[in-house]
Structures are given as C-alpha cells and as structure tokens.
Amino acid sequence: MAVVERERFRVLALDVDGTLAGGDGRVSQRAISALGRAEQAGLRVVIVTGRAVPTPLAVWQAAGLSAPLITCGGALTVQPPGLEILDVRVLPEHVVIDALALGTHLGLVVSLWTPTAIWVTELGPIADLLSAINGMQVAELDRLPGAVPPTPVLKAMFGGEPGRVDRVEADLLAELSVATASRSMREFVEVTAANVSKERALEAVLERLGVVPGQVIAAGDADNDLGMLRLAGLAIAPGDAMPGPRAEADLVVGPHDADGIAEFIEDFLDDLIRQGK
Numbered sequence: 453m454a455v456v457e458r459e460r461f462r463v464l465a466l467d468v469d470g471t472l473a474g475g476d477g478r479v480s481q482r483a484i485s486a487l488g489r490a491e492q493a494g495l496r497v498v499i500v501t502g503r504a505v506p507t508p509l510a511v512w513q514a515a516g517l518s519a520p521l522i523t524c525g526g527a528l529t530v531q532p533p534g535l536e537i538l539d540v541r542v543l544p545e546h547v548v549i550d551a552l553a554l555g556t557h558l559g560l561v562v563s564l565w566t567p568t569a570i571w572v573t574e575l576g577p578i579a580d581l582l583s584a585i586n587g588m589q590v591a592e593l594d595r596l597p598g599a600v601p602p603t604p605v606l607k608a609m610f611g612g613e614p615g616r617v618d619r620v621e622a623d624l625l626a627e628l629s630v631a632t633a634s635r636s637m638r639e640f641v642e643v644t645a646a647n648v649s650k651e652r653a654l655e656a657v658l659e660r661l662g663v664v665p666g667q668v669i670a671a672g673d674a675d676n677d678l679g680m681l682r683l684a685g686l687a688i689a690p691g692d693a694m695p696g697p698r699a700e701a702d703l704v705v706g707p708h709d710a711d712g713i714a715e716f717i718e719d720f721l722d723d724l725i726r727q728g729k
Contacts, residue, residue: 462667463519464490465654465680466713468501468508469585469637470673471690475709477585479511483714487515489721498522498657500650500672500680502607502636504570505530506587519661524565525636525676526653527606527644539656540567541648542604547631551608551643552601554627558620560610564593566602578611581639607644614638634676635694642676651679669720671705671713673697688716 464487466472473479487497497515499508500522508521512532520531520538529539548564552573555562561578564571570590572579583590593601610617610624617639624641625633632649636642650672658665670677670684673693681687681700689701690708698704706712 460667461495461669461685462663463496463498463658463661463669464717465498465500465668465670465684467650467672467674467677468499468503468511470693470708471671471677472499472511472713473585473708474711479507480711480714482711484511484514486714486717486721487511487517490717491515491517493721493724496661496663498654500526500654500670500677502642502676504565504586504588505535505567507585509535510587520657522650522653522657524606525632525642525644526648526650527565528567529653529657537567538660539653540604541606541645543607543631543643543645545601545603545605547628547643547645548601548605548608551610551628554624555610558610558624559616560612560620563590563609563611564601564605565607565609566605569602571602578639582609582611607642607648609636609643610641611639617641634674634678636674636676649679650676651683654680654683671716673708688713 490497496519497517498519501508502525505523520529522529527541552562562573571593572590573593575592579590628643631643631646633643665683666685668684669686670680671688673690675696678696687701688703689697690712691704692707705716
C-alpha cells in the first residue's frame, strides 16, 4: 500500500456500483463490516451513488452509518433514518423530452428517475438490471402520443448492451452538452441537470459535516466519479475501474468483485490501530 497520512482523514466517500458492490451488484457482509468499523473509528462514511435510495439505505442501516446519503448521481441527498431531503435537483423538462427522443433514435432504453420511482421506455434486461440494483420495481412509460412523462425527473439514463453503448457514447455526450452526462456503468450513460454532480453534492455534505476536501478519501470506478476523485485528499480506484478513474487515482486497489475497497478500509483501520491513533 502507498504511504498514506492516515490520521488526517475524516471522511470516506464511496461509490457503490463497480466500487463498493461486487460483481453481483450486492454489497458484501465483509464490506458492510468494514464500513461499520470505519464509522466506529470516527470516520464518517458518505455513500455517493447513482442508485435510488432503497439499496444504499439498506447498507447505511446495516453498517450503522450516520452521514447523509447522496443518491441519483448527486441529484438527491437525504438524511436517514427519516430521509429528510437535504437537496434535490430536477432535470429540466426539455432535457427529458430530448432524452426520450434520443434514446429512440439510438436504440437505447431510457429510464427516468423520480424521487420514488424509476420508469423505462421498454421492459426487458435493462429494466431488470435497474430493478435488481435499486431494490425497487421499475414501471414502463406510457408511450402513447401525447403521454406526459412523470415528474419531477431527477435523472435520465440510457441503457443497452455495453458494446452498443460504447459505439454511441460520444454522440450521446455531444447531444447532451446542456446537461451533466457521463458513463456510469458499462451498460449506462446517465444524465442529470447541469448543476448536478457527485462532486457538488459531496461538497455540500462536507460543509454540513465541517470537513474540508483534503480530509476525504474518495473511491470510484466510473467517469461520473472523476469529479469527486479530484476533489478528495486521497483518490482510490478498484483495479477493474474505467481508464479515467484509474489514471486519476492516487491508489489502485483490488477489483470490486474481490472486495478491494473493503480490504483497503480494513488495512487502513488496522494501521491506525498499530500507530495508536
């Protein structure tokens, strides 16, 4: 492990998919135990995820965490256990309408995310994946002429087979330049309002916690994590992260499907104990 000034850090900011969660999309008991140890050692754990609230909330509860949850790619920040809304940012209606048309043109499944539901343009494998990782049912949009999209939409996602998303990613990002758009998983490009990002949401939470960015360890695997990796005092990427986060990271750890982040946290805390911190 690289030399780390462990005593300076006060917050762990952790992405879920491709980072904290394994290849099956689940956060292992080992990872939950590591988060609980970190919290008990005085490190505030901030989950920073593109997921909707239910599954990160379950991790928050199981690990005994206390900090706010950043969800929907930074569009919705809540404070468990009562889920008080600390911040919510809505995707403009014209971007939602353009996203639906663009998805149809490119042959991708579009999902629209409200604070309590996920709607998709087509049921099938992409909808099933969204349902599984978010722990909630996914509903099909009414595609009849004149149908009104659900509101408020916090984010939209374009989903498809990874090779297909690879081929159209550049076109998608160019068409969505009025919003914040980035690759979030191999199957998805996600879109939020122009003033939304994981980095911005994390900055707001850090201010609430009285912590400066240099006191943060951030871990992420995808392009939508780059901002918070650059913000943090120590940036970590799993060994199987996308090229951008790996290049940005101060430290590359084991792959996400081998609990690389949990192993890092365990080693970090063990070193604190050995140093008597």
